[in-house]
Amino acid sequence: MIVMKFGGTSVEDSKAIDRVVKIVRERIESQPVVVVSAMAKVTDQLLTIGKAAGNGDRENAIDLARSLRERHYAAAGELLSTGVFSEFHSELESDFDSLDELLRGIAAVGELTPRTMDNVMSFGERISSKMVTAAFSARGLNATHVDSRECIITDNTHSKALPLFDEINPLLHKTVRPLLDHARIPVMGGYIGATREGVTTTIGRGGSDFTAAIIGAGLDAERIEIWTDVDGMMTTDPGICKEARRIKSISFEEAAELAYFGAKVLHPATLLPAIQKNIPVYVLNSRNPKSEGTRISARAPSSKNIFKAIAAKKRITIVDVVATRMLMAHGFLKSIFDVFDRHKCPVDMVSTSEVSVSLTVDSNEAIPAIAADLQKLADVKYEGRKAIVCLVGENIRGTRGIAAKVFGAIPNMNVRMISQGASEINISFVIEEDDVPEAIQSLHKAFFSETDPEIFGEVLGK
Ligand code: ADP
Ligand code: ASP
Ligand code: MG
Secondary structure, three states: OEEEEEOHHHHOOHHHHHHHHHHHHHOHHHOEEEEEOOOOOHHHHHHHHHHHHHOOOHHHHHHHHHHHHHHHHHHHHHHOOHHHHHHHHHHHHHHHHHHHHHHHHHHHHOOOOHHHHHHHHHHHHHHHHHHHHHHHHHOOOOEEEEOHHHOOEEOOOOOOOOEOHHHHHHHHHHHOHHHHHOOOEEEEEOOEEEOOOOOEEEOOOOOHHHHHHHHHHHOOOOEEEEEEOOOOOEOOOOOOOOOOEEEOEEEHHHHHHHHHOOOOOOOOOOHHHHHHHOOOEEEEEOOOOOOOOEEEEOOOOOOOOOOOEEEEEEEEEEEEEEOOOOOOOOOHHHHHHHHHHHOOOOEEEEEEOOOEEEEEEEOOOOHHHHHHHHHOOOEEEEEEEEEEEEEEOHHHOOOOOHHHHHHHHOOOOOOOEEEEOOOOOEEEEEEEHHHHHHHHHHHHHHHHOOOOOOOEEEEOOO
């Protein structure tokens, strides 16, 4: 079997869903499980709607929910014949009615808990997966909708719930596998799950990729396909640099670094289950299905270029901790990290000197509280609106003079922190967020003007 995941833009309207039908039909022999995101932008809209309701702005929330409802009705109307549509319409209607009811409840209480927010956010995938199932059936594919909340069991860390693999895998075998054995196509929503008690959860923004990998690993897929709106993993974000090229083949480690450091095309957790089961992951373009995409696997052929790609992670805050009294006394670093740990705040980059430590974290609302706790140990400053730029490639190992080449390409940039060595396949540094486009374009020009045709494809972008 294989897993095919279609992102928001790949199911954004009836035309896009029609393309999905064609793509899946061509793979029918491989026994696909189909995972879909919410239609493009729907999750963002649900976030706005949930917040409006939480602020007591009931009218606004219900109005926005109505326009979501109309968009889905319009797409379903275009996809389905009149008879099928009227049947499906009542199913959609009951979902949107329960969303309205939920919003009214939130507005009445005037409070939005993380648990309720997850419930609101889950509607995008709950509904899109039903729509895609209906479209498949109407076009003669034997599709069965599976509510992901019956299989993807998570802890209760709402908005970034962790999957509980030991519980998920037997459920996948019980619910999804038999459908494949009966030549049916299971269609599931990404991003959503439920606790053991059946409370709806979500596994983090962009998490449908992760859902696909969880299912792929649980059912020992031959491969996991991530269908999106670009030709594959590119040498950098094509939205920032038009010269970005498709990477034909890349290793798990390289792709994982890129995903972690901001290459949005893959959710950072996606590759973990695939690596564990050694399942190749393909990134493919639903608007250009003929393109071969990117193959991500344990071993990628080596390239003549030093780097495979450049990524940037924005919304970073630098925290500087200056030890006035303790001058790096034994246990000082531990006490600093304990503070981040207590606030459950992951640290990306660290650099130390005799008397100070600089760290980077994703900007978040806990930073003032973290700083207050750190202040008990040392002097603390923090500064937001930074970005980590990260160059990745297995050839970094053993190439001399790389740092000079990298920083030579951006001679006037205000570089705040530098890190090389930890993974041996990544050089990263911190700059102002506003400088990201210029830095990426200069670095891309320096390192990807000439590319190894064995590893890199055409310049295409979106
Ligand atoms: P989906 O909705 O299909 O999950 P996303 O928007 O999450 O799609 O991811 C695809 C987008 O990721 C692309 O449109 C592109 O702008 C962005 N992106 C960032 N870095 C890269 C990269 N290195 N390669 C390809 N796309 C990238
Ligand atoms: N719809 C969710 C989001 O926008 C999950 C996904 O698309 O992967 O974050
Ligand atoms: Mg995505």
